[in-house]
Amino acid sequence: MTSFGWTELIGLSLSPLAWLYQTFTASDLAALNWAANVQAALLAVLVALLLDRLWGEPPVWLHPVVLMGKLLGWSGQALAPRAEVQSDYLRFCLAALVWCALAALFFMVYGLAQFMLGFAPWWLWGLVMGVLLKPLLSWRMLKDEVLAVEAALQQSLPAGRERLSWLVSRDTTQLDAATVRESAIETLAENLSDSVIAPLFWFAVAGLPGAAVYRLANTADAMWGYPGWRGQGDRRRHWQWTGKWAARADDVLNWIPARITAMWLALLAGGLSWSDLRRDAGVTPSPNGGWPMGAMAQALGVQLSKPGVYRLNPQGRAPQAADLEMSVKFASKVIVSHVLLALAAMILIVLWRGRLLANV
Numbered sequence: 001m002t003s004f005g006w007t008e009l010i011g012l013s014l015s016p017l018a019w020l021y022q023t024f025t026a027s028d029l030a031a032l033n034w035a036a037n038v039q040a041a042l043l044a045v046l047v048a049l050l051l052d053r054l055w056g057e058p059p060v061w062l063h064p065v066v067l068m069g070k071l072l073g074w075s076g077q078a079l080a081p082r083a084e085v086q087s088d089y090l091r092f093c094l095a096a097l098v099w100c101a102l103a104a105l106f107f108m109v110y111g112l113a114q115f116m117l118g119f120a121p122w123w124l125w126g127l128v129m130g131v132l133l134k135p136l137l138s139w140r141m142l143k144d145e146v147l148a149v150e151a152a153l154q155q156s157l158p159a160g161r162e163r164l165s166w167l168v169s170r171d172t173t174q175l176d177a178a179t180v181r182e183s184a185i186e187t188l189a190e191n192l193s194d195s196v197i198a199p200l201f202w203f204a205v206a207g208l209p210g211a212a213v214y215r216l217a218n219t220a221d222a223m224w225g226y227p228g229w230r231g232q233g234d235r236r237r238h239w240q241w242t243g244k245w246a247a248r249a250d251d252v253l254n255w256i257p258a259r260i261t262a263m264w265l266a267l268l269a270g271g272l273s274w275s276d277l278r279r280d281a282g283v284t285p286s287p288n289g290g291w292p293m294g295a296m297a298q299a300l301g302v303q304l305s306k307p308g309v310y311r312l313n314p315q316g317r318a319p320q321a322a323d324l325e326m327s328v329k330f331a332s333k334v335i336v337s338h339v340l341l342a343l344a345a346m347i348l349i350v351l352w353r354g355r356l357l358a359n360v
Contacts, residue, residue, distance in 0.1 A: 014111060014207040016041035023349070028356050035353045037118070040126035041207075042346045045200060047130025048137060049339055056140040064106075064135050064212070068219045071102055076224055080237035084229075088241035096245035099220055103213045110208040129208060136211040137199040139335055142191050143328055149184040150324045153177055169226065170306065178318035182304045185319060185327045189261075189296035190289045192331045194218055197264070198257035200338065214253050221250035251287050258288035262295040264334045269299035280312040299330055 019041065022034035060066050075098045079091060113132060117125045145167055153160030160180045161172040167187045175183065198218070202210035225247035227240045262281075266272040272295060280297070281290035290312065297304045297313035300323050305311040 014114065014209055016204050016207060023352065028359050032353060032356050035349050035356065036122040037125075038349050039346060039353075040122040040129060041204075042342045042349070043123065043126025044129035044133050045203070045342045046339065046346075047127055048133040049139070049335065051130065051134040052138065052140050056144075057138065058135050062135075065215055065219060068102070068106070068216050069223065072216075072220050072223050075102075076242065077235060077237065080224075080239055080242040082237060084238045085241065092241045092244055095224065095242045099217075099245055099249065102220075103216055106212040106216055107209040110212040114208045132208055133199075133203060133211060136203075136208075136215045138195045139192075139331075142188065142195055143331070146184050146188045146324070147328060149180065150321055153180060153321070178320075179305070179307070181319040181321070181324050182302075183306075184324055185296060185300070185302070186289075186293045186304050186306075188327050188331055189265075189292040192334060193258045193261035193288070193292045194254065196335065196338075197261045198254055201257045201260065202253070217246070217249050217253050220246035225250060254288040258291040261334070262291040264337065265292065265295035265299050265330060268330060268333045268337070269295075272298045276313070280310075283310040283312070285309065296327055296330065300326055 016038060019034050019037040023031050023038055025031075026034055057063060079095050079098065081088065081091065085091075110132070114129065117128050120128075149160060149163045149167070152163035157177055157180070160177065161175055164175070164180050164183055165172045168183055170183070172180070172183070195218075198214055199211045202214040204210075206213075221243075223246075224239060224243035227243065227247075229236060229238055231237050262277060266274070266277070277291065277294045277298065280294035284290035284293070290310070293304055294312045297316055300319065301313075301316050302319040302323050303311060303313050303316035304319075
């Protein structure tokens with residue numbers, strides 16, 4: 001790495017976007033080092049996506065998101081009340097402090113790992129960063145679970161409802177086949193953003209620590225962020241105030257990735273009506289979920305809905321089995337596009353380094 005003061009060195013050691021900026025603005029000799037850092041980051045993305053494709057998720061005992069879930073579960077049980085409280089600012093503040101403490105913990109752990117790896121050769125740094133990045137994103141498991149819903153539907157409607165219940169928190173017992181497919185497609189589109197695009201975006205912004213904090217925020221939203229009663233028996237808690245911080249933090253961190261996902265789907269679909277997409281995105285309770293879901297609905301020409309809550313692309317038809325499979329193909333194209341983009345960027349950086357070496 002180029003020689004900097006400790007504060008600047010630690011800051012620049014985290015962000016691949018900062019490395020890219022330095023590559024094109026620093027002196028030739030320094031730019032060589034920054035370009036190597038960019039190569040390491042691009043290699044990490046490729047390794048992470050390749051590992052996901054080949055092996056999927058790591059073992060539970062080794063999965064950092066499982067650890068995040070356990071820590072959030074333990075602390076959430078201590079924070080959330082057993083009785084409904086109309087205004088509970090104390091628990092809101094305590095939950096925010098716990099969230100920030102956990103975020104700081106994972107930021108420091110992953111930040112230290114990335115910083116120390118930065119002294120290794122760029123290719124080794126990239127390989128190890130890719131291994132560490134992989135558990136923070138997930139495409140293969142999402143794809144398999146969504147396709148499993150269609151496979152179950154082919155057996156029977158009750159089987160499809162049961163399989164969908166693995167993916168969504170809503171009551172699935174009264175859904176018809178079309179609505180089961182709608183829910184599966186919605187889950188695919190929203191989690192394409194949450195589980196793939198957002199971790200890669202925050203990795204680009206703040207490296208492994210950024211991706212780790214995002215994954216913690218997304219897990220906290222899933223566990224804490226839904227208001228009302230959750231849990232059974234002695235674990236039943238009311239989350240109206242304890243989960244507010246987690247829900248808002250997830251909204252903030254997903255704001256840009258959700259719109260990037262919608263733009264990717266629009267591009268790969270050959271163009272979508274942005275005005276219709278903005279309309280659809282405004283009717284969902286989440287400020288972000290409507291963007292990838294609405295884009296997927298338009299790309300497929302189907303309507304997606306949550307009964308009594310929203311209807312996206314209302315002029316579309318009810319989804320069929322082929323539409324669910326096509327949604328997976330569209331999402332897969334987004335992943336492939338990222339791989340091709342990373343490969344193209346890698347080639348350009350290699351050429352740029354060759355040019356810099358010729359000038360040194």
